[in-house]
Amino acid sequence: MSGILPSLEYSAGRVAARKGRLEELRARVRERYELGATGLQVAALQSSLLDEWIAGILEESLDDCGAEQQAILRRHLTVVAVGGTGRGELAPYSDCDLLFLYASSAETAAAEWVSAVVREFWDCGLKLGHSVRTPADALRMARQDAHFATSLTDARRLWGAEPLAVDFLRKFGRSVIGSRRRTFATEAIAAREAERQQFGGSTQQLEPDVKCSPGGLRDIHLIRWVGFAFYGASDLNSLKLRGGLSPDEALALISASDYLTQIRIGLHLTAGKQQDVLTRDEQLRFARERGVTGTAGQRPVERFMQEFFRHTTAVSGICRRFLERHQRPPLARQLLDFVMTYRIDDIYRVGPEYLHVPHRFRARVCGSPEGVLKLYLAAARYRVKLAPQLEELIAQKVITFPADLSAEASRAFLGILGTTGILGAILRSMYATGVLEYVLPPLRHIRCLLQFNQYHQYTVDEHTLRAVEAAESFEADAGPVGQAYRAIRHKDLLHLSLLLHDAGKGFEEDHCVVGWRLAQDLTVRLGLPEHQRELVSGLILQHLQMTNLGLRRDTSDPEVLLRFSHDIGSAEALRMLYVHTAADMSAVGPGVWNEWKSELVTSLYERSLLWLSGKSYLFDEPTRLERARNEVLECVAETDEKLRQALVRVWQDRLKLFPPHYLLATPPERIAADLRIVCSRAPEEIHIESRYEPETSTIEYRIITDERVGSGCFHKLTGTLTAKRMEILSAQICTSQDGVIIDAYRVKDFDHSGEVPQFRIDEVSDLIRSALRGDLDVYALFQARTRFQPLGLQGPVSNLPLRVVIDNESSDRYTVIDVFAHDRPGLLYTIARALFSLDASVVLAKISTHFDQVVDVFYIAEANGGKVRQSLRLKLIRDTLIGEIAAFEERFAGR
Template sequence: MTSYTPAADNAVTRNKARVNAIRTKARALFDAGTPGVHIATSIGAATDQLICDFVAEALAAHSPGERRHIADSAAVIAVGGTGRGDLAPYSDVDLLFLDGGDASSSFREAVNLIVQACWDAKLKLGHAVRSVGECVAMARQDPQIATSVLEARLLWGSEPLFEKLRQRYRRRVIHARLRAYVDACIEARSHDWTDGRPALQELEPNLKSSFGGLRDAHLIRWIGGGVFGARDIDSLRLAGALTRDEARQLKAAYEFLTHVRIDLHLAADQPTEILTRDEQLRIAEQRGVADSAGQRSVERFMQEYFRHSSGIAQISQRFVARHRPRSLVSVAHRLIVAHRADRWLRVTGDRVDVRQRDLPHVCDSLESILRLYKSAALYGVIPTQRVTEAVTAAVAEISQPPSPEAAELFMDILECTRHLGPVLRSMYETRLLDVLIPAFTHARCLLQFNQYHHYTVDEHTLRAIEAVTAYDDDDGPIGAAYRSLRHKNLLHLALLLHDLGKGFEEDHSEVGRRLAEETAVRLSLSTRQTSQLMFLVHKHLEMSLLAFRRDISDPKLLVEFGHQVGSPETLRMLYVLTAADITAVGPGVWTDWKGELLSDLYDRVLLILSGKHYSYHEKERMRAIKRHVARSVVPNDDALDADAWERWVDKQLAGFSAYYLTCTAPELIAADLDVIQNLDPDELSVAGLHEEETGTYEYCVITKNPALIAGCFHKIVGVLTAKHLEILSADINTASGGVVVDRFRVIDHDFQGEVPDSRVDEIRDALKEVLSGKTSVESLFQRYKRFGAENQPEPVSDLTTRVVLDAESSDSRTIVDVFAHDRPGLLYAIARTLFELNLSVDLAKIATHFDQVVDVFYITELDGRKVTDDTRLQQIRETLERRLTDFEQEEHRVFVQ
């Protein structure tokens, strides 16, 4: 066991102080406005000296002769990031202790002391003790070791030994197998990716590993070091591996990311690479980035970040494509399978290429470039990197608007489906899309600062195109609608335009409408096409708003929406566009439940636009429900004849809302009537039903007891929320005879898959306790609060809390839209306030978008009258707004502390 002495304690304290001094100097340089690369170099140089000091101290007990012997037969080498010499304040220190074979145990003992000194100093050390042979053998097998050794730099010890390692490494790892080495470098980079490809434009990016992060710049160094023997940007430019413009972009981007990374380390006092939303807000404010019309300061800062990261990513991809060695077999294969397309093009595998001497012909006009991309779309390929670079250079010289021929070629490209996504990504990379649709330039790297969208506007748009073309193979209603479209090019154009109005002060749908009109003129569209395009862009949110926040059984709503849409073809386009738009928001945003609601609305409006009167559809549904009830439910009174039983069923159904009758499955209606006929006057029925396809649970509460009915909505909401259930929708119904049937669709985050029966029993018992008055909702919140819930993050959205009342859209009810920040207990607070206002909730729709909820309530007075009086409406709005303000500022803490 090691015994600690005062001298040892002093050494530990001294070493910690030396590391802190390095970080203190870095802080001073940062505060003085020193460029990030210079700070990183300063940290690297100071760390080098510190390691050399640790080596000297570890060998101090040896005689001068022993020290010389060890120094002649061993080496301490900086590798990886330490070898590059650009460290952040809390970066790992990567060291290779190279044993030449003659240093014996003395060097190994010294290594242990050096490692201990690093640990004592609170440096995070990555190290290995190896011979030259071991290093080379492992570098041939492990791409991460290969790239780490490429950055090797001698800190202390034998220079001949270090040169031996370098020469053998270059001879055996690089020169003897250059193609394998480059592939290994790419593989090392791909370790940071998911599903085999990088996650594009993450809104909380990792500065090192995300798309366009520092690792992409390192990839250029790794490949450049192998192919050209040059790693830094200037050397690669002089070697002809990078253009002057690429070198300039790389330097600026690397400086930007390095400076931000150092900022993150210093602010956190620990290693951190994730640029979280909180940090984005802090850095934007710290840098003094000003708001602009339509963009917050943080959005402008992040747009600058994404422009730099996109630049790094695109340059690294071009660099890899240009300099990745190809095997003779692959070259021969490409020649064998290649075939000519059009006049100048050669299609090989998944690429379309052009001979060098023919490039001027292909790139001499916008029309010829578009013919290239039309061929690419038809053959399912994209241009090679060489062709892409030539197109990019040519596009930069185009200043005239598209000719009618160019416009027609672009619309022909948009008519394609199978390979449209990759083709449009290539057109985006070359900025050809900006020539055709100038508004695309504004949307490049444009951030939407919320927790709903996962990608920048441009990336979201391209993903929407990929989502919509995937519907060609979808066997559901969306796929059927997509395949039946006669003019897919107009839908694809609408998707390209639908969000380009963001980043302005005005509502993006209004801006988008004008952009659609300008684009239609630019592309010489007909009057009919222009009108249809403008409608799709202007109303691209309308269908989701109605499906997720309105009563889609309301005939007035359906007729008015159908009147807006005008034709089945436009409805199909809007339906498919809406689904693709939601899908492209981010992983997990599109759900089966949303698909059901959207498809239901689509079917109902399509019936209207197809010439069949809606009442016919409803009558048919009522007959189907009656038939199902007659088959499924057995009367509990044997004395009832068939006519009496039918009258009883008619009476019960007449008491339900149209929404309940048209949106509830017939088997559920039959189950509800079965419960109702067997329910005692003072009884409460609670049933839970798992829906495997949607991953949700439905809880149905039925009672005839007047004492339980009073305020039951807000009490049920309170119980479900206290039990950690996320409420997706609520259908509130009062049938004839005062029977309440309340159905709640929820997600139980405490379980995956079907919840156990004990959980359903637990919730049933809690509902009965609260509705009967044996316990309160507040006590349940306290009983089931979660550890650490009081530390949940504050909302980052700048959307305001507001209440909107609509007394016009529905003939029978007033609609209340509540926009508020999502917090535990919010829905309960709103529902209770409506109860205290003596209002009856007939229908509720609950949705959470990023960190703001949009809760919709269809309300009446307690006697069933629609609320229309202006004074009463003002009272409701002001009371809700006041309660929401109190809840946001303080009351929400009751539910989490």
């Protein structure tokens, strides 16, 4: 074949003309989109125009060949559109998927020509996803690679030898699909499942990939692929006509496909490139451009995303049921199911995985709320799922159920909530079929409800179901949360409160208060006695209290503990609230319920439990302090008895000088270690040690010195650590009566992804020493090194206003300041520096950096050690903080 293919050099003018034509094509697509055409209409136009443009380039390139070359290629080469190109559902900047098929006799000519023409497409600005194969090679590849095989289910000839394309597609349908349709379906499902997990595994991610996230366009493609295997057609309407989809399912899928395709096209056109992720900025833009209006409790973007998630949830549910209908287990599994299946109540058939009902009993079982809830109760008790056919029938019947809930149905529902082991899966099935919303109508409001902030990673309904699953998982937990969960007698009430705890979101009023009212009505609907109604509604009203107190208050303060315990009222309610708190935070997202938050909340739980169990010595602070001091003294392990006694006397004197929050909130072993350092260090020494925690990827810096050396320690340390690209997660501040400073800062070091190396620790320690001794201008360091730092949010998400709240009642010793502000690198330093300028001493800090709007809490005292009492002084502190933070945010926004 050498010499048959002449050079395919072409002028720059032809490239420019083709590029111009491609841009004209996209401009027409944009125009159609902006005129309001549907997603599928715009995609069809895009595909039609692109087909014509591609075919034109292929013809031009072939015309450049000699006559003999043209004849060979026209007879023995064809171009097949596959994947999205084959379906005719391209977005403006999608890759174009082409399969170049050639007869083996034309291998050399085809290889040379395809190589040249592909280069032409790339030069023109079109990205190709292409392969070059003989028909036999393509068929062999399709049997081995599920991704390649699925791309061929919508294949169509685009250009070239028609007989070659027709013969290949016929053989593909017969040898790759027809003779191995179950294998093909299984491989396609497995490939999609792997992709689904790669993109988050949840239909309700808050920044979803429109194409690949669960419930996205790819799930619709999966239905079409499996449908092609079993019905010989991949078009949704054809699947409906052939019985593969119900009319309602087909309508929902077509509606979702059109909606998601339109969103995807909008993303491409805005970005000017391939972009399938619906980012937070894009969500705001779509809501604005579509004219979505907000309500008192929901922002426009939240209502837009609720509509989006309703489509993806519908797609995910239909996809799951469709696949379950068409997946037949292996023969060995079928035999095992047959052997292990047994009948109960003369109706239910319990298998290893599913609960079945014979066809003749289904209408009776699924035709009433009582029958359905008893069916779910049996599944929960035997720890199996309902057969897919039963779920489909229940979903059809639930809309006919009477509005009122009978006592029998209520007992069955509470029985379900009292089970463990598979409760999460049972509730998800009840939610998918509509049964859960029938029993608890307010859950309809939170279906697919979005909270547009950076704290929650899931929609409200998904978060709710995950909270129940998290609580259920505590049964196997060996720690205090697991112990508390196992000790709860009425787990049904705990699980009910978790189902309802966020039902009040999306309204103007505080969701805890709205949820409390809803719970009062729903517990009456369920027929609960009054004391249980009060318990459930109280849990919902107070479900944020442990988080707020544990992370924002000094839980060693007897006043805080007394008020909290008074509000909770009983040890059983406290156990429920504790588990509720852990489950709620666990369900927010990975890593939110972490070790240090667990420690803070658990400490509050254990101290409150002592009081509610009748051991009121907890509130006898002198007794508690004496006990803490004795535990520290027990850590003295000197072998020389005289030396030991001398050391004990020194420590006794020292311990009396430390503040209560340090003695009551610090482990005795740590206090003993601190005392050894305090007693052995030189007067001017600044002792610094570090401890890396791999579980949280954080490092703690502990600084021990004297206030004569480290004047203004808090603001200098926060400024230094921030300037070194560290996020301060918590701070424990302690100054003894004789001026000894013991401060500990838990930070995340953004310069190191794993364990922080020693050279970095040494560098930070040296910088801290220089800052405390006054050898370093901390403010100048902060200004120089934080100007271009990427930490923190790049713009406010919540749009909540800056607030500084002064609480002079919670503590007898100190004034408490709560600061609500947008998370910015350097915010903590700005606050600390302002307090220092006001001669206010920070004695305790609670740092929260996990919200899009942080809540930092500071316990402050006057220079003489007392709380701030003068109203003018309190106003000055508040006004100064507001002014400094506002100016800081303005400077940050101007970067």
